[in-house]
Amino acid sequence: MQEFTRRWVVGVPELPISPTYLRRRRIHLHRSNSRDRSFLPVKMVTSAVVNTYPLSSYTFGTKEPKMEKDTSVADRLARMKVNYMKEGMRTSVEGILLVQEHNHPHILLLQIGNTFCKLPGGRLKPGENEIEGLKRKLSSKLAANSTGLQPDWQLFLHILNCLILVEFKRFMIFDGCPCKWLQLQIGECVAIWWRPNFETIMYPYCPPHITKPKECKKLFLVHLSEREYFAVPKNLKLLAVPLFELYDNVQRYGPVISTIPQQLSRFQFNMIHA
Numbered sequence: 417m418q419e420f421t422r423r424w425v426v427g428v429p430e431l432p433i434s435p436t437y438l439r440r441r442r443i444h445l446h447r448s449n450s451r452d453r454s455f456l457p458v459k460m461v462t463s464a465v466v467n468t469y470p471l472s473s474y475t476f477g478t479k480e481p482k483m484e485k486d487t488s489v490a491d492r493l494a495r496m497k498v499n500y501m502k503e504g505m506r507t508s509v510e511g512i513l514l515v516q517e518h519n520h521p522h523i524l525l526l527q528i529g530n531t532f533c534k535l536p537g538g539r540l541k542p543g544e545n546e547i548e549g550l551k552r553k554l555s556s557k558l559a560a561n562s563t564g565l566q567p568d569w570q571l572f573l574h575i576l577n578c579l580i581l582v583e584f585k586r587f588m589i590f591d592g593c594p595c596k597w598l599q600l601q602i603g604e605c606v607a608i609w610w611r612p613n614f615e616t617i618m619y620p621y622c623p624p625h626i627t628k629p630k631e632c633k634k635l636f637l638v639h640l641s642e643r644e645y646f647a648v649p650k651n652l653k654l655l656a657v658p659l660f661e662l663y664d665n666v667q668r669y670g671p672v673i674s675t676i677p678q679q680l681s682r683f684q685f686n687m688i689h690a
Contacts, residue, residue: 464604466639467686468516471656475645479561482649484528493614496630500614503542506631509550510537511638512606512676515656516687522656523676525669526557526648533655533669535635547602550636554600558654560647600644603637606679609672618672633672635679642688 486492496506512535513524525533536557540549610622611631622629648654662669663677 464683465686466514466603466637466680466683467688468514468521469640469642469688471515471517471522473642473644474515474640475643476654477560477645477647478650479647480649481651482557483651489616493616497614500630505629506611507540507546508538508631508633509540509546509553510535510633510635511550511554511602512635512680513638513640514685515640516685517656517658519687520658520660521680521685522658523662523673525655525657525673527653527655528651533657533673535673546605546634546636550602550638551600554638558646558648560645600641601639603639605634605636607635607672607675609633609635620675635672635676637680637683 486495499506515522515524524536526536527533536554537550538553538556540546544552607620609618609620609632610626610629611618611633612623612626612629614630618631618633646654657669659677659680662674664674666674668674
């Protein structure tokens with residue numbers, strides 16, 4: 417009896433085991449292993465790859481000044497309130513355009529004056545599609561004006577005939593040559609910001625006590641091709657700002673732009689050199 421007690425304490429009791437118990441034990445272990453295997457990852461999910469080209473690959477020009485509608489933040493908020501009473505919540509879209517310099521991603525920002533920077537984009541028209549609206553805003557901000565150029569109607573008719581049976585939804589920016597077009601591909605939405613009141617503060621979520629937010633802003637990743645032409649209004653500057661300068665720099669760039677490095681962390685950057 418003493419020997420049996422000693423072995424039971426250490427976890428090895430010498431008791432007879434029935435065949436029925438062993439059979440049930442094997443079935444239980446088999447089912448447990450089957451359930452455990454369901455939690456094992458079958459395939460590693462890789463991040464999306466974003467191709468970034470050198471800043472020197474792109475050509476930059478100027479065009480007529482594009483004046484801002486508001487001269488101060490207070491005027492902008494007042495105009496937003498008037499539009500809200502007419503059209504409801506404001507919906508805006510902005511594009512994240514990436515280039516690379518010194519083997520590090522840079523984001524193209526428009527600078528107004530000496531301090532204020534913003535992403536290219538703007539407010540959507542009522543009922544306007546987000547992608548089409550962002551294309552329109554990017555074209556307005558960064559496309560070269562084609563006024564004063566004579567259109568090539570033979571080329572236009574040839575393209576029209578080729579596209580009769582094809583859906584044509586590409587974003588084209590005219591770069592000053594009748595036979596050459598540039599393309600920008602709108603990627604996925606990487607962030608959504610909400611403005612609960614007519615104030616400058618925005619949140620990456622809609623507060624639960626806010627039933628009627630005043631603005632919803634969406635940020636889209638824009639894929640650039642190897643060669644592009646950008647025409648910048650003369651009263652604005654187009655800056656290439658590295659991610660390490662944007663990161664956590666709320667005082668300089670605000671909460672929306674300073675959190676872009678975190679939002680892009682799930683992407684893999686493919687640095688393509690010229």
